[in-house]
Every structure is written in structure tokens, then in C-alpha cells.
Amino acid sequence: MSLKAVITEDMKSAMRAKETARLGAIRLLLAAIKQIEVDERIELDDAQIIAIIDKMLKQRRDSISQYEAAGRQELADVEHFEISVLQTYMPEAANDAEIDSVIVAAVAETGAAGIKDMGKVMAAVKPKLAGRADMAQVSTRIKAQLAG
Template sequence: MSLLGQLNQDMKDAMRAKDKARLSVIRMVKAAIQNESIKKGDELDSEEELTVLSREFKQRKESLGEFESAGREDLVAGLNVELKVIEEYLPTQLTEEEILAIVEEVIAETGATSKADFGKVMKVILPKVKGKADGSVISKLLQQKLS
């Protein structure tokens, strides 16, 4: 079942369960995917749906950090709920050790030796971990290895 199909089914389940918070998040994610589909002018494939889902997750994660630093606990609680719901639709996230293994493998594969090769290595890593790892974690680990 496609992500959009899964969202439709979960939206119906949330309506039946009268879970307003979950229903709201599912509707937001579904709308984001549909908007992207309209922008593209065609149906999204599963990889494009995953990209939209990852973007929504990342936006909320960034907002969470800002709200926490501003002391807005009322908004933090709501965002945590949204993050949990969105996370259910993302692929299982890689651990830092798994990401490090991929980074080391790609460095050896590309023959990267310095920070000047950073972009070349990232270009190879990102498609391998799409939706499964945060880009900032990958970047941090890669910088450590290339320094």
C-alpha cells in the first residue's frame, strides 16, 4: 500500500477513534503530499512521498528546538505528538554506528582524503540513507572522518 493509501486508512481509523490530535497530523501530512503532487502535476512515487514526509518531520524538529529554547512548553507538547505520528510513517532510522559504517564505506569507495571531498562523499551517501538518517548527523560524522 502506498503512503497516501496508508494515510487515508489511518485517517479513517483516527476519525473512528475520535483521536483529534492524530487526525490533525495525518491530515497535515496528507495535504503536504497532495500539494507536492499538484505542484509536480503527477502522482508522487514512494521515494518522493518519503522526501515530503522527511521534510515535514525536519520542519517540526527544527520548530521543536526553537520552541524549547524560547520556553514555550505548550507548543513543545503539541510538536512532540506530531513528531511521533510522522515518525510512524518514516522508515526505521539508522543508529549512529550504522551511519558511521556507511560513511566509512563511502569514504573508502570514493577515495576521499580531505574536507575538500566532503561534497563528493555526501552525494554518494545521501541516496543510500534517504529517509533513514538525519543529514546533520551524517554531516557531523563525515566531517569527523575527513578531518
Template sequence: MSLLERLNNDMKQAMKNKEKDKLSVIRMVKSALQNEAIKLGKTLTEDEELTVLSRELKQRKDSLQEFEKAGRTDLVDKVKEEITVLELYMPKQLSEEELVQIVKETIAEVGASSKADMGKVMGAIMPKVKGKADGSLVNKLVQQQLS
């Protein structure tokens, strides 16, 4: 089942169950996907859909940090709910152990030996873990392995 079909089914279910918050997040995701399709002028591939979902999730996580700093608990709760709904559509996240293994393999592949090779390693590793790991965690693990 494609992502759009899942979103449509879940949207119908959220309407039936009167889950307003979930419904608004699903509509927002559908809108973002449709806007991206229009921008690219074609139907989105799974990879492109994942990029849009990742972008939306990252925006929510950034907002969450800002709201927590500002002490806006009302908005923190709302954004946490949105993140929970968005994570339902993301692929299963890799564990830290799995990520460390991928980082080590990628460092060996590109022949990196110092922090100066950080860009090469990150460029090679991010397509492998796209949507399955947070970029800042990957960055931290790569730095640890290169030091």
C-alpha cells in the same frame, strides 16, 4: 500498501477513536503529499513521498528547537506529538553504527581524504540514507571520519 492508503486507513481509525491531534497531523501530511503531486503534475513515487515526509518532519524538529528556546512548553508538547505521528510513516532509522559503516564505505568509494572532499562525500551518501538518517548526524559523522 502505499503511503496514501496507510494514511487513509489511519485517518479513518483516528476519526473513529476521536484522536483529534493524530487526525490533524494525518490530514496535514496528506495535504502536503497532494500539493507536491499537483506541483509535479504526476503521482508521487515512494522516493518523492519520502522527501515530503522528511521535509515535514524536519520542519517540526526545527520548530521544536525554537519553541524550546522560547520556553513555550504548550507548543513543545504539541510539536512532539506531531513528530511522533510523523515518525510512524518514516522508514526505520539507521543506528549510529550502521551510519558509520556507510560513511566509511562512501568515503572509500569517492576516494575522499580531507575535509575539502566533504561535499563529494555528502553528495554521494545522502541518497543512500534518505529518510533513514538525520542529515546533521550524517554530516557530523562524515566530518569525524575525514579529520
């Protein structure tokens, strides 16, 4: 079953169970998916949906830090809940050893020799780790690998 179908089924079950907060978070996700599908006149695949979820998670984390800095904990709690709902649709996170092995393979595959080849390595790594690892941390690891 596609990820979009799973999300739609979860929306229906949240409606039946009258879980309004969960339903709201799922509807936000489906609205984001639908908007891109309509704007670009395409049917999104699972990888593209994961990219959307990843972007939404990043937005929520940014909002949490701003809400907490402003002393608005109740709004931060709403964002935390939405993150917990969105996180259920993400693939299992890659562990450190897996990330390192993907980076080593990408460096060997691209023939990267130094920092100037960082873009090539990121391009090779991104499809393999998208949604499974924080790309900012992956970038830092690649820099360390290429510098060392």
C-alpha cells in the same frame, strides 16, 4: 502497500476512532504530499514522501525550541504529538555502526581523499540514509572520516 496508501488508511481509521489530534496531523501530512503532487504534476514515491516527512519533522523540532523559549509549553506539546504521529511513517533509524559502514563504503566508492571531496561522499550517502539518520550528524562523521 505504498506509504501514501498506508497514510490514507491511517487517516480513515483515525476518523472512525474520532482521534481528532491524530487526524489533524495526518491531514497536514497528506496536504503537504498533495500540494507537491499538484504543483509538480507528479505522483510521489515512498522516498519522496519520506523526504517530506523528514522536512516536516525538522520544522516541528524548530517550532518546539521556539515555543519552549517563549514559555508556550501547550503549543510545544502539540508539536511533540505531531512529531510522534509523523515518526510512525519514517523507516527504522540507522544505528551508529550502520552509518559508519555506509560512510566508509561511500568514501571507498567515490575515491574521496580529503575534505574537498565531501560533496561527492554526501551525494553517495544521502540516498542510503535519507530519513534514517540526521544528515547533519552524518556530515560531521564524514568530515571526521575525511580529515582523519
